Amino acid sequence: MENDAATFRFSLAGIPRPQRRDMVREVAGRAIANLDLTPKTDDPQMEVETRFLPGLTVTDAWVSPHVAFSYDLSRGDDDFTLLWSSSPARGGVLQFGSELPADGSAALLSCADRMDFETHEAFPHVSVKLQRSLLCPLLPDAEAALMRRIPADNPAMQLLKSYLASYRVLHEAGPAAQLAHRAAIHMADLVALAVGTDRDATELASGRGLRAARLDAIKRWTLAHLISPELGIKSVADAAGLSARSVQLLFETEGVTFTAFVLRERLALAHRRLSMPHLAKRTISEIAYGCGFGDLSYFTNSFRKAYGETPSDARHRALARHH
Structure with missing residues (x-):
């Protein structure tokens, strides 16, 4: 387990095999993710990396087959998480009676309400957790958008994924407070655009996040x-x-x-x-x-x-x- 001011990493790679199930359940599940997490294999595997930005966290994770559900809702908050699988897998997440399959599509989830996960094979996924104060000015009807499936080819989702890829590279080169603040705003804009906003919010988000993501893509093409x-x-x-x-x-x-x-x-x-x-x-x-x-x-x-x-x-x- 590694931790610094901007990044948290957790891996089972260095944990002795007999201890991994308990480590997954007690540490990775209940202590870190606030999930009652049960591996479906005798040799569970897990790699997690979380980057912390102002008002927002980005987590890249790879987890072997498991069953999980919210552990202690009293520890939760009223923020939101945009979740998607980075490659297809059999399984998904359930909330409010609606299922998000691990097929690359995304959905906005409520951190204040129960979530149920089950995967039948390795589940690589990405989550962007946003504080309510960051997202709601752009998405006033956030609750109405919960568990609304967003196709993987949604243009704003594609821009968000591209922007995240660039941010990961810059973050590894040396996280900077100013960069993190701007990146958080741009990511929130793109999340709002992907989920769906009202007209005024769309204009605001388009004026920042969409423009930043387009410029980022153009710069990368130019450098190539x-x-x-x-x-x-x-x-x-x-x-x-x-x-x-x-x-x-x-x-x-x-x-x-x-x-x-x-x-x-x-x-x-x-x-x-x-x-x-x-x-x-x-x-x-x-x-x-x-x-x-x-x-x-x-x-x-x-x-x-x-x-x-x-x-x-x-x-x-x-x-x-x-x-």
């Missing part, structure tokens, strides 16, 4: 094609299904242009490559062209402005540290 000399705002817009102007406006919400973003990332890539000893035999021009630059003079001038030294100086200084 960063070294291509054909990269341009038109190719990015075509890939995103948006107009070039819409893409530009998305970047401007962060105070940067698309061109400036590409230049910054290409320069950073070149800087990293100039610092790598195994690339020491490559010429400056080879590295510049390999990072997507088409003009060596432009690369050199831009590099000097960004880092206060020439590419050659940066290389010599970096390589000197390795000797």
Whole structure:
């Protein structure tokens, strides 16, 4: 079991097999998840990772077949959890007489009311738990939306999953309070959009979460094609299904242009490559062209402005540290 200010991890991997059933029931189930959890196998397996953000927690879990139900409702709260299976499994969750099968679809659950779980095979799943104060301004009729199935291909759900994937990477690089606060707001927006909101709330959520998720997807596509000399705002817009102007406006919400973003990332890539000893035999021009630059003079001038030294100086200084 690992715990820090931003992340909690629990695993049965290091627990002796004879102790695992009791560990699942008493620690993972009753103490941590507030569930009466009974494994359906003699060798239960469990991997859990929870990330804590302001007003919101994201949990990625993998659990071997089990039966579970809410353990002590007096310990609960009146918050909400959006739950879905990250890959299909036989089983699901039951609340208010409605079932959410583990088929990739999602539903909003009430943390204040009993939940029943049963899976007949390993159950990989994701849950986003939101405080009422974070979700209800966006979803005033949250109770009416409980256990309403959200298809896996729901556009807002797809954006939420994509945004979560990016946040996990950034979080591992070093959690930052400002990032966590913004990410929590954007995730709440996307949850509200997926579940369904009234018109005013939809406009608010679309103005933040949807825009942030689209920009995140565009940035990831851009970075994946960063070294291509054909990269341009038109190719990015075509890939995103948006107009070039819409893409530009998305970047401007962060105070940067698309061109400036590409230049910054290409320069950073070149800087990293100039610092790598195994690339020491490559010429400056080879590295510049390999990072997507088409003009060596432009690369050199831009590099000097960004880092206060020439590419050659940066290389010599970096390589000197390795000797």
